[in-house]
Amino acid sequence: GENVEQHPSTLSVQEGDSAVIKCTYSDSASNYFPWYKQELGKGPQLIIDIRSNVGEKKDQRIAVTLNKTAKHFSLHITETQPEDSAVYFCAASPPNSGGYQKVTFGIGTKLQVIP
């Protein structure tokens, strides 16, 4: 099955600096890579996703890059703000199988943005 590794596990940055979180996956068949943000006591919320036919995607201060050959993908947050502080999870999903896809999550990165 798929194995997703994520690092770092914790990350502290000064407000206004950039934050980068990296993930690798093992199953070359995976073709969908979402990123989720989880605030304390809440469920994960999708912040950005990328499919395997795209190398980079950007949405305001958030960008994600994908290197299919190396099987790794990264989340980039620029101009960080205190409200960006949360746990971020990367995930990988294979093509549709039996009507649904099993999403495998990374272990999570706790991001702290210091004012």
Next chain:
Amino acid sequence: GAVVSQHPSRVICKSGTSVKIECRSLDFQATTMFWYRQFPKQSLMLMATSNEGSKATYEQGVEKDKFLINHASLTLSTLTVTSAHPEDSSFYICSARGRKALSNSPLHFGNGTRLTVT
């Protein structure tokens, strides 16, 4: 759109009792719902997948008789923790995917249920 409501947000129960957690898709029909368990400072562990009108598929190591899942309608799935024990204390999260979802479309998560078994 794509709102998933989970209830209750917190529940405390005594050891040996059963607890039911509800997961509802508010503005879409969810043909597939997923139940996760999350331990403190850890990732989400998939427990089971339920498709409307059929039996749930449980992940290896998850006791189907202990974690009963019912997905009786396109907008509601329930997870019942039977004969709860302190080690069942955890954060349980559901997610849902819509009927017309494209292959590999996003999962929409509920806000989770904090279960404490005393």
